[in-house]
Amino acid sequence: MTERTLIKNLAASSDGPVTVSGWVDTVRDQKKVQFVVLRDESGALQLVHPRAEDADPIADTISALGTGSFITVTGDLKHDERVKLGGIEVLIGEIEVVSEALESPIAEDTGVDKRMDWRFLDLRVPRNNLIFRIQTTLEHAWRTYWVEHDFIEIHTPKLMASASESKAELFEVKYFDGKAYLAQSPQFFKQMAQPAGFGRVFEIGPAFRADPSFTSRHATEFVSVDSELSWIDSHEDVMRLHEELMVAGFTAVREKHGAEIEAAFGIEVTVPTTPFPRIPLAEAKRIVAERGYEVPRHDDDMDPEGERQIAAYVKEQFGHEFVFLTDYASSIRPFYHMRHEADAGITKSYDLIFNGVEISTGAQREHRIEVLEAQARDKGLDPEELAFYLDFFRYGVPPHGGFGMGLSRVLMLLLGLPNLREATYLFRGPTRLLP
Amino acid sequence: MTERTLIKNLAASSDGPVTVSGWVDTVRDQKKVQFVVLRDESGALQLVHPRAEDADPIADTISALGTGSFITVTGDLKHDERVKLGGIEVLIGEIEVVSEALESPIAEDTGVDKRMDWRFLDLRVPRNNLIFRIQTTLEHAWRTYWVEHDFIEIHTPKLMASASESKAELFEVKYFDGKAYLAQSPQFFKQMAQPAGFGRVFEIGPAFRADPSFTSRHATEFVSVDSELSWIDSHEDVMRLHEELMVAGFTAVREKHGAEIEAAFGIEVTVPTTPFPRIPLAEAKRIVAERGYEVPRHDDDMDPEGERQIAAYVKEQFGHEFVFLTDYASSIRPFYHMRHEADAGITKSYDLIFNGVEISTGAQREHRIEVLEAQARDKGLDPEELAFYLDFFRYGVPPHGGFGMGLSRVLMLLLGLPNLREATYLFRGPTRLLP
Numbered sequence: 001m002t003e004r005t006l007i008k009n010l011a012a013s014s015d016g017p018v019t020v021s022g023w024v025d026t027v028r029d030q031k032k033v034q035f036v037v038l039r040d041e042s043g044a045l046q047l048v049h050p051r052a053e054d055a056d057p058i059a060d061t062i063s064a065l066g067t068g069s070f071i072t073v074t075g076d077l078k079h080d081e082r083v084k085l086g087g088i089e090v091l092i093g094e095i096e097v098v099s100e101a102l103e104s105p106i107a108e109d110t111g112v113d114k115r116m117d118w119r120f121l122d123l124r125v126p127r128n129n130l131i132f133r134i135q136t137t138l139e140h141a142w143r144t145y146w147v148e149h150d151f152i153e154i155h156t157p158k159l160m161a162s163a164s165e166s167k168a169e170l171f172e173v174k175y176f177d178g179k180a181y182l183a184q185s186p187q188f189f190k191q192m193a194q195p196a197g198f199g200r201v202f203e204i205g206p207a208f209r210a211d212p213s214f215t216s217r218h219a220t221e222f223v224s225v226d227s228e229l230s231w232i233d234s235h236e237d238v239m240r241l242h243e244e245l246m247v248a249g250f251t252a253v254r255e256k257h258g259a260e261i262e263a264a265f266g267i268e269v270t271v272p273t274t275p276f277p278r279i280p281l282a283e284a285k286r287i288v289a290e291r292g293y294e295v296p297r298h299d300d301d302m303d304p305e306g307e308r309q310i311a312a313y314v315k316e317q318f319g320h321e322f323v324f325l326t327d328y329a330s331s332i333r334p335f336y337h338m339r340h341e342a343d344a345g346i347t348k349s350y351d352l353i354f355n356g357v358e359i360s361t362g363a364q365r366e367h368r369i370e371v372l373e374a375q376a377r378d379k380g381l382d383p384e385e386l387a388f389y390l391d392f393f394r395y396g397v398p399p400h401g402g403f404g405m406g407l408s409r410v411l412m413l414l415l416g417l418p419n420l421r422e423a424t425y426l427f428r429g430p431t432r433l434l435p
Numbered sequence: 436m437t438e439r440t441l442i443k444n445l446a447a448s449s450d451g452p453v454t455v456s457g458w459v460d461t462v463r464d465q466k467k468v469q470f471v472v473l474r475d476e477s478g479a480l481q482l483v484h485p486r487a488e489d490a491d492p493i494a495d496t497i498s499a500l501g502t503g504s505f506i507t508v509t510g511d512l513k514h515d516e517r518v519k520l521g522g523i524e525v526l527i528g529e530i531e532v533v534s535e536a537l538e539s540p541i542a543e544d545t546g547v548d549k550r551m552d553w554r555f556l557d558l559r560v561p562r563n564n565l566i567f568r569i570q571t572t573l574e575h576a577w578r579t580y581w582v583e584h585d586f587i588e589i590h591t592p593k594l595m596a597s598a599s600e601s602k603a604e605l606f607e608v609k610y611f612d613g614k615a616y617l618a619q620s621p622q623f624f625k626q627m628a629q630p631a632g633f634g635r636v637f638e639i640g641p642a643f644r645a646d647p648s649f650t651s652r653h654a655t656e657f658v659s660v661d662s663e664l665s666w667i668d669s670h671e672d673v674m675r676l677h678e679e680l681m682v683a684g685f686t687a688v689r690e691k692h693g694a695e696i697e698a699a700f701g702i703e704v705t706v707p708t709t710p711f712p713r714i715p716l717a718e719a720k721r722i723v724a725e726r727g728y729e730v731p732r733h734d735d736d737m738d739p740e741g742e743r744q745i746a747a748y749v750k751e752q753f754g755h756e757f758v759f760l761t762d763y764a765s766s767i768r769p770f771y772h773m774r775h776e777a778d779a780g781i782t783k784s785y786d787l788i789f790n791g792v793e794i795s796t797g798a799q800r801e802h803r804i805e806v807l808e809a810q811a812r813d814k815g816l817d818p819e820e821l822a823f824y825l826d827f828f829r830y831g832v833p834p835h836g837g838f839g840m841g842l843s844r845v846l847m848l849l850l851g852l853p854n855l856r857e858a859t860y861l862f863r864g865p866t867r868l869l870p
Contacts, residue, residue, distance in 0.1 A: 001672045006585075021666050023632060023831050041634030041665075042585070068831040099802060101831030120827055123631035132633070136588040143575060150441075150477075153571040155658045155842070157861045158593065158641050161868040172609045173617065175655075176647065176865050182608065189861060192870065196558035197458060198567070199476030205640060206593050212611065220610075223590045230476075231456050237436045367534060388870040392555055396458050396503040396536030407590070426592045426624060430611050433596040435627065435823040 008042035010077060010088050018077040018090060020045060021098070023070045023124070027062060034062045036092075037085065038073065041129065046089040047073055061095050068101030068121070116421055119435060123425075127264040131423060134257050135411055139204060141252035142225065142245055151200040151227065156189030158182055158206060162385050169209045171220075182208035185404050187336070188389045190228040191365060195397040200229040204407065212430050216419035217304075217357065217409065221428040225360075225410075228402030235338075235348040238362045238401040239324050242352060243274045246322065253414070265415050270321060277318050278350075280327040284310045300329035304357070311356035326350045335375040338364040338401075352405070355413040362403030369393040443477035445512060445523050453512040453525060455480060456533070458559070459504045462497060469497045471527075472520065473508065476564065481524040482508055496530050503536030503556070551856055554870060558860075562699040566858060569692050570846055574639060576687035577660065577680055586635040586662065591624035593617055593641060597820050604644045606655075617643035620839050622771070623824045625663040626800060630832040635664040639842065647865050651854035652739075652792065652844065656863040660795075660845075663837030670773075670783040673797045673836040674759050677787060678709045681757065688849070700850050705756060712753050713785075715762040719745045735764035739792070746791035761785045770810040773799040773836075787840070790848040797838030804828040 004021040005013060022040030036047040051059045065071070075093040083089045106118045108125075115122040122128060146153070159180045163170050171182040183189075185207050193201040207224040227245070232238060253261075254269040261269055279287070281302065285295055288309045295306045302310070302325065314323040327346040330339050337347040349363035366372045372393055373383055383390060411423040421427040426435065439456040440448060457475030471482040486494045500506070510528040518524045541553045543560075550557040557563060581588070594615045598605050606617040618624075620642050628636040642659040662680070667673060688696075689704040696704055714722070716737065720730060723744045730741045737745070737760065749758040762781040765774050772782040784798035801807045807828055808818055818825060846858040856862040861870065 001667060001675075004666060021833065023833075039632065041587075041632055066831075070831045070833045098834065099828075099832050102829050104830060120627045120631045121830055123628075123633070129632065132587050132589065136582060136586075139588055140578060140582045143578065147571060147575045151571075152476075152567050153574055154567065154860050155641065157656055157863050159643070159656050159863050159868060174607045175868065176645070180868055192555045192861075193558075196555045197474065197476055197564065198558070206590065208594070210611070221592055221594050231439060232436060240436075391870070393534075394537050395539060395556055396501075396505045397534050398456065398458075398505045399533065425589050426627075428592050428594050433594060433610065433615055435826070 004040075004072065006042040007038070007040050007045045010045060010090075011079075011086055013077055015078050016076065017074065017093075019072065019074045020047075020090060021070070021072040023101075024065050024067050026067065027065050029063050034059060036062060036065065038071070039124070039126075044085055044126075046083055046085045047075070047092050048089050049092045058092055058095055061097065062092075065097070066101045066103065068104055068124075069097055070099040070101075072096045072098055112419065112421060116427055116432065117434070119426055128422070130257065130260055130264055131411060131415065131417075132425065134253055134261070134415070135407070135423075137252050137256050138249045138410070139225075139407070141249045143202070143204075145245055145248040146200075146202045146227065149200065151202045151229075152193070152198050154186075154190065154193055154198070154201045154203050155205065156183065156186040156203060158208070160188075161388070169211050171208050171210045184209055185224060186226050187404070188392075190226050190402060191336075191389075191400070192392050193228060194230055194367075194400040195392045195395060198230075200227070202227045207404075214429065217412075219408070219420055219424065219428055220430060222420075222424075223407040225405040225407050226402065228400060230398040230400045232364060232399055232401045235326065235350055235362060235364045235401055238364065238403055239276070239278065239326075239350060239352075242360070242362060242403055242405075243272070243276050243322070246272060246276075247274060250414075261415065267414075267416055269414070272320065272322050276322040276324055276352075277314050277320050278324040278326055279310065279314075280346075281325050281329070282327070282346075284325050287313055299332050301332045302351075307353050307358055308356040311353050314353075321355050323353045324350045325353060330375075333363070335379040335381060336363075336365050336372065338366045339375070348401075352403070354410065355416075357409065357413055359409045359413065360403050360405035362401065364399070364401035367393055367397045367399055439475075439507065441477040442473070442475050442480045445480060445525075446514075446521055448512060450513050451511065452509065452528075454507065454509045455482075455525060456507040457505065458536075459500050459502050459506060461502065462500050464498050469494060471497060471500065473506070474559070474561075479520055479561075481518055481520045482510070482527050483524050484527040493527055493530055496532065497527075500532070501536045501538065503539055503559075504532055505534040505536075507531045507533055547854065547856060551862055551867065552869070554861060563857070565692065565695055565699055566846060566850065566852075567860065569688055569696070569850070570842070570858075572687050572691050573684045573845070574660075574842070576684045578637070578639070580680055580683040581635075581637045581662065584635065586637045586664075587628070587633045589621075589625065589628055589633070589636045589638050590640065591618065591621040591638060593643070595623075596823070604646050606643050606645045619644055620659060621661050622839070623827075625661050625837060626771075626824075626835070627827050628663060629665055629800075629802075629835040630827045630830060633665075635662070637662045642839075649865065652847075654843070654855055654859065654863055655865060657855075657859075658842040660840040660842050661837065663835060665833040665835045667799060667834055667836045670761065670785055670797060670799045670836055673799065673838055674711070674713065674761075674785060674787075677795070677797060677838055677840075678707070678711050678757070681707055681711075682709060685849075696850065702849075702851055704849070707755065707757050711757040711759055711787075712749050712755050713759040713761055714745065714749075715781075716760050716764070717762070717781075719760050722748055734767050736767045737786075742788050742793055743791040746788050749788075756790050758788045759785045760788060768798070770814040770816060771798075771800050771807065773801045774810075783836075787838070789845065790851075792844065792848055794844045794848065795838050795840035797836065799834070799836035802828055802832045802834055 025037040028035040076091040352360040408423040460472040463470040511526040787795040843858040
C-alpha cells in the first residue's frame with residue numbers, strides 16, 4: 001500500500017515529513033512560488049514549492065501538471081494559520097506524476113446531461129462525493145437498525161417468470177430459449193419470506209421499470225429499500241417501523257455529516273420527531289382543496305402538486321417534513337393491499353411524503369387466499385399467471401405488511417437536489433445507458 | 436403489533452401469562468392430553484392442552500389443526516426440566532387459527548428440485564432459516580468493516596450498453612426501441628469510482644451470467660460481493676484487505692451462530708489466521724502434480740479437482756482452510772488485469788480458494804491507458820466498444836485493484852452445503868425462474 005496520509009488527517013498530524021496522494025485540483029504557477037491544490041477522497045490540501053534560482057526539476061514538473069492528474073507528493077507538513085485551506089500546507093520535497101490527465105470536458109456550469117456523460121469526473125466535485133458518503137451512512141444506519149431488531153437480510157431474484165406489478169412497465173430479457181422479466185420490485189419475494197417463517201426481512205437492491213417518463217423523479221433502474229414484517233395488526237405497525245428507520249438514518253447522517261451538509265448544501269438536517277403526522281388521503285384532498293388547489297385527476301389519487309400542498313400544510317401546522325397519507329382508495333392500489341373491514345373502498349396503506357414528494361408506499365398485505373384471489377380478479381388479473389405467488393398463501397401465512405422506498409429519492413429530498421440523477425451513482429433513463 | 440413473545444425469549448421469561456404466534460410443526464393428539472409443537476422465526480415450543488371431560492372447543496381446534504397453519508396462542512408459561520424442548524411449555528388458554536394450511540407437498544427427504552419448487556416451505560426448516568441469519572450476520576460484519584475503514588457504498592447499474600466480461604454469457608434486454616445487457620459484474624463501474632476519487636468502495640448486489648452450466652457451483656443470477664481501492668502497490672494489498680474482511684465476517688458468524696452451526700451442520704466455524712497462505716499458480720500446479728494429479732487442461736488454468744488438491748495440501752501443511760493462488764497467466768485473465776513488470780506472461784492477480792473451491796478473483800487493475808488499450812487489442816477486443824470504459828483512464832486515475840466474490844459460494848463452503856441452491860434464497864438457473 002502506498003504509505004500516504006489522508007488529507008483529512010493532516011490537521012491533527014504534527015509538522016514534519018509526510019506523503020500524500022491525490023489529484024490536482026488547481027495549479028498557481030507563479031514566478032517565485034508555485035501552489036498546487038491537491039485533492040483526495042477526504043479533502044483538499046495546499047502544496048507549495050518555492051522556485052529555485054537555477055535548474056529546478058520539481059518546478060518544471062509542476063508547470064507541466066494538468067488538472068486532474070494523479071500525483072504522489074512527499075514533503076514537509078507545516079501548520080500555518082495564514083493558509084486559508086485548513087491552516088496547513090506541505091512543502092514539496094518529491095513529486096511523482098502517477099497518471100496524467102487530458103483536459104476535463106466539463107466544468108462547474110456544464111449542463112446535467114453532459115455532466116452525466118462524464119459522471120466519473122463530475123463525481124470528483126466535493127459535494128457530489130459527499131452525497132455518496134451520506135448514502136453510505138444512511139444505509140448503514142438502516143441496516144444496523146434492522147440487524148439489531150432481528151430482521152433477516154434477503155437478496156430476492158431480479159429475474160422473474162412474470163410481472164410483479166403492472167405489465168406495462170416490464171423489461172423483457174432473452175432467457176436461453178425463453179423469456180424472463182426484470183423485477184419491478186421485490187414485492188412477491190419479500191412477501192414469500194412471511195410464509196417461510198422469516199418473521200422480518202429487509203433488502204436494499206435494484207428494481208427496474210420500463211417507464212418512458214422523463215421527469216426529475218423517475219429512473220428505469222433504481223435502488224429500492226424494502227422491509228416486510230409478520231404479525232402486524234394494520235399498516236400502522238408498518239408506519240411505526242418506517243418512522244423509526246427514518247429517525248435512525250437521519251440521526252446517523254446528522255451526526256456524521258451535519259456540518260458538511262450545511263456547508264455544501266446550506267441545509268440543516270432535521271431528525272424528525274415521532275410519530276410522524278398521519279392524514280387519510282380523503283382528508284388530505286379536502287385540506288388541499290381548502291387551500292385553493294383542486295387535484296385535477298379523475299381517480300382518487302393525489303398528484304405531485306397536491307403532495308407539495310399537503311406537505312406545506314403539515315410543515316405549517318406541525319413543523320414536520322414528513323407526512324403519512326393513509327387509506328388510499330382500493331381502486332388505485334394493487335390487488336395485494338388489504339382493504340379496510342368497514343369500507344372495502346379504502347386500503348390499509350400509505351404513502352410517505354418527504355419534503356413534498358412521495359418517497360415510499362407501504363401497506364398491510366392481504367393474506368387471506370380467498371380474499372386475495374377475489375381482489376386479483378377484481379383488478380382484471382389472471383390468477384393462473386399469479387399461481388406461484390398465490391401458493392404462498394395456501395400453506396399458512398401470518399398477517400404481514402411492509403414498504404418499498406426509493407433510495408435516491410430520499411437523498412434528493414434530504415439534500416434539496418434538483419433531480420434524481422444527481423443522487424444516483426450512474427443514472428439509467430430511457431435514453432441513458434452510458435457510461 | 437400482535438403482542439407476542441418470541442419463543443427464544445421464553446426461557447428467560449418468568450412463569451405466567453404469555454402470548455406466542457407461529458406455525459404448527461407437529462400435533463400429538465392423545466386421549467387425555469394434546470401437544471402442539473409451535474415454531475416461530477426464533478425457535479420451537481411445546482404447547483400443551485389437557486382435554487376437558489365434556490365439551491372442549493380448544494381440544495376440537497387442536498384436533499383439526501393442520502401442520503403449517505399459523506396460530507396465536509395465549510396461555511401460561513411454565514418452566515419444567517422434564518420438557519425436552521427447551522425445558523418450557525405453555526398451557527393453552529386461548530387458541531386462534533390465523534391462517535390455515537394445505538398439506539405440505541414436501542418432506543425432509545424430498546429431492547432438491549421439488550424443494551426448490553416449494554422454496555417458501557423448504558425455508559421453514561430450521562437449518563435453512565439459519566443459513567440466512569448467518570448470511571445477514573456475515574454481510575453486516577463486512578459492511579461494518581468497510582464503513583469503519585471509510586469505504587463508500589455504491590450501487591452500480593445492472594443495465595449496461597455493452598459487455599463487461601465475455602459476450603458469450605450476456606443476457607440481452609429489450610430496452611425501449613433498443614437493447615441493453617445485464618451486468619455480469621460491477622467491474623467497470625466499481626473501477627469508475629477510482630478516477631472519480633472515491634478512494635475505496637464496496638457493493639453487494641446481483642450479477643447475471645447467461646451460463647448454461649448445471650454444476651452445483653453455478654447460477655444465472657448471483658449476489659456479488661465487491662470491493663475496490665486506490666493507491667495499492669500490487670495485488671498483495673488487495674489480498675490483505677480480503678483476508679481482513681474474511682476474518683471480520685467469520686469472527687462475527689462464529690460469535691453469533693457458532694453453537695447453532697455446530698448443532699445444525701456439525702461444523703465448527705474457524706476464524707482464519709492471517710496472512711492466508713499464498714501460492715503462485717505455477718507452483719500450485721507443480722505441487723498438485725507431485726501429489727499425482729495432472730491438471731487436464733490445455734491452458735494455464737487450474738481445474739476444480741486441482742483446486743481441491745491444492746486446498747488439501749494447504750490444509751495438511753498449514754492447517755488453513757483458505758489459500759490465495761496468485762500470478763495467473765495473462766492468457767487466462769481478462770485484459771484489465773495488470774501484468775508483472777518482469778514477466779508479462781503472468782498477472783498481478785489471485786483466486787481465493789476456500790475449502791477447496793474458488794470463491795473469488797482479485798487483481799491489481801491496469802490503469803495506464805496505453806497498456807490497457809494494448810492488452811484489450813491483445814485479447815481481440817474492439818477498443819471502440821470499450822470506449823466509455825477506456826475514457827476512465829484518460830483523465831487521471833490512481834493505481835487500484837479489488838475483488839469480486841460470490842456470496843452464496845462462501846455460505847455453501849462455510850456450512851458444507853452440497854450446492855449453491857441451498858445457500859440461495861431463490862435460485863435462478865437455466866431452467867429455473869420460479870417461484
